[in-house]
Amino acid sequence: MAKDYVEKAKEWAVINVSGKDRCGVISDISGVLARNNVNIIDIGHTVIHRMFSMFMVVDVSQSSVSYRELKGMLCGLGKKLSLDVEVNRLEDGVDVTSRGSQGKSHYVLSVIARDRVGMVYDISKCLFDEGVNILRITLVARDKLITIEMLVDIGARSASDVGRVLTGKGGLLGLDIVFLREDVFKREKRLVVFDMDSTIVDAEVIDEVAKRAGIDSEVKALTEQAMDGVIDFKESLRKRVKLLSGLSESVLREVYGGLRLTTGACELVRALKVQGYKVALVSGGFTYFTDRLNDVLHFDHVYASKLVIKDGKVTGEIEGDIIDERRKGEIIDELMGEYGLVREQVVAVGDGANDRQMLQNAGLGIAFNAKDVLKKVSSGSISKENLVGILDVLGIKD
Structure with a gap:
């Protein structure tokens, strides 16, 4: 089969076209090919700052004119x-050593x-x-991003090894790296x-709440241990909430009033909604804050733990499930x-150990300003600073 492919490729030609962009270039070039019974095998083109570049592979085996005449x-x-046109034969055939597994070693690398x-x-x-x-x-440019x-x-390299090396080197160079198998990337x-x-x-x-309660050092230590995966999240949360017992609800209101969205968060969520995505907020935090945040960003689903408040005071208890x-x-x-989705259609974004299973269960798991774990x-x-870059990873240009 590979031998047949090589023989066929010997009757192919490569056409390169470049110059100032204008309407009808592809139509003009492909028209010459169609009128002379030349089939297009592959084509790619781009326009950068009004400059046009196109690459074609064509089959000249059934051409009604000679190769020299066609050229x-x-x-x-x-x-x-006023275009530069080059036409060359593939006289030596093509490398088909990886053709049988085409795509299996192909990955999409997004650098932000x-x-x-x-x-x-x-x-x-x-x-x-890395070879x-x-x-x-x-x-793609999005302002300065x-x-x-x-x-x-x-090739034959381990995807996990390549991804780990690139992510590590990217971090040293100040580059955010997302590395995804091509078929997963293409899946809507x-x-x-x-x-x-x-x-x-x-x-x-919860750390912001603790600051106002004067117990920030104790709570922050428990938060960091949970985020790093040192202690169980449920255990950490119960201990932190117990420390808040007796706190006035007015403190929670003050904390919410002082919260700031991460730069790009509003633009990101709104753009996803406009594009028809379902967007969910899944937090190990409290419904007191997620419900109010939802009034601003309008998520399709919101999940969080419920902090018990009685007579205007935090009781130090959690009602119902803890979102661990x-x-x-x-x-x-x-x-x-x-929604009848498969994993490849799901994206998860988080920052700590409590988000591991969420990222692993999604087709695209993005660690945001995250811990190594x-x-x-x-x-x-x-x-x-690059949260809105997720739009580019998803191919959303506007």
Whole structure:
């Protein structure tokens, strides 16, 4: 089969067209091919700052004119249109050693950072050092935020090894890296699930409450232990809430009034909603805050633990389920069932150990400004100032 493919490829030609963009270029070139019974095998084109570039692979085996005549027609058209046209035979055939497994070693690498000189060099050098081949590269600018999207072939390398190395090197270079198998990347995403604390809002809410209660050091220590996975989240939360016993509800109101959304959070959630995504907030925090936040951002689903308040005072108890790591993972599965989705259509974004199962149960798990314990199970990580870059990872340009 590979031999037959090589023989067929010897009757193919490559056409490169470049120049100032104008309406009808593709129609003009493809018209010459169609009129002379030349079939297009593959095609790709792009326009960058009004400059047009197109690449075609065509089958000339059934052409009604000779290869030399066809080349003359195409180059003549190029001169007429003020375009550079090159036509070359694939005389030596093509490399088909990986054709049988095409796509299995293909991954999409999204690199997100504030614009600076040398970004493309930095990431391409990392890929070269790891023996990873770049098949396609595009760049998207969102104000000062740049996303470089690359289709790469990792060959026989372990995807987890490549992802780990790239994420590590990216961190040292100030580049956020998301690394996803091509078929998963291409699958249409329909559901995005966010954590709240230090993800949608720029704070650990219970720590802010504790500051006003004068017990911030004790609560913050328990929070960090839970986020790092040192102690069980449920145990940590119960201990923290117990320390809040007797606190006035007015303190909670003050804390909510002082909360700030993470930069880009509002734009991100609204853009997802406009594009028809279902968006959920799944928090280990409290309904007192998630319900009020939902009045602003209008999530489709909100899950959180309920802090018991009686006579205007926090009792130090939690009513009902605690939204721990296990429960977050279950919620992902329940939402997939409700909407008839598969994992590849689900995105999860979180920052701590309590989000591990949530990220693992999603097709695309993004560790946001996260602890190392979460980065290890994620598809990639995004830093605090680049939250809105998730839109570019999902291919949402506006």
